[in-house]
Amino acid sequence: MFSAKAHNRNKMKFLKFLLVGIFFGIVLVKSEAVSWYRIYEMFKFQSFHMYGIIGSAVFLGVLFIWIFKKYKVKSIEGREIDLLPKEKGVARYILGGTIFGLGWALAGACPGPMYILVGTGVFSMFIVIAAALLGTFTYGLLQKKLPH
């Protein structure tokens, strides 16, 4: 009986992440942030749309993360909310970021939208995802030789 309970708890744990993912997928499609065209338009500075999305998300993110920390809000796991600081460094962020940006503007999709677009029925995206896995694998092989 205990194991059945644990099993249910486990299922519930994953259900909430599934729901967050579904919500995320819907928001990114409805915002058109998954569209290659919107990414092109953003990099051409021809519309406020993507800047408004990212800007308002970051504005509210900064505000609420600050509130979480100030009032020591606890996560449902019972720990105080404290996001891991990113490792110090410059080279990896500017070089990795630039390489990522080249791919982002060509594919018109970053990792989140890649998965979401499969759901919208664009199965040629599997090629991009497979290539992204190959890119990640290559990074893993070269990691110790690259400047960070």
Added chain:
Amino acid sequence: MDYILQPWPWYVSGPLIALVMLILVFFGKTFGMSSNLQTLCSIGGAGKFSDYFRLDWKAQRWNLTVVLGAILGGFIATQYLSDGSAIALSAETISDLNALGFNEAGETLLPPEIYSWENVLSLKGISVLVIAGFLVGFGTRYAGGCTSGHAITGLSNLQLPSLIAVIGFFVGGLIMTFFILPLIFGS
């Protein structure tokens, strides 16, 4: 209901993306989509080749569940929550794209010139997708995050490394958009 079926404006979408990030943080996790690429390589046995992939992937199952949900969300949004409106791109964007040979700008989410099977199954077409995917996968893990991890979560947490990464995203994106796309698609 019309408001749901029409495209959502930025001032609705942006706050909802912040909400996704905050919910994941409240759940004791973080918002980072590119980590899943590392996890998937680990599951595929990449740990045999590099320490980078020797991780406890079972601890990352929650994030793979988010990915599964995101795929379902993409399906639900296009099947049940869309009225098929074209993307309201700016007139300049449409004319710039026409000049590059993209003739249906905004009619669908993605340009058939890049993603239709007819174009994908050519040497040029498949090269574009493979190179684009490779750059995204390599770059995001080198930089330690993508749009969700750096631009949304990292900036929200006032992380200088994330700001540097986002500047990098734009350096790369601008080089591709202004200099390389015209070479690939311009005639």
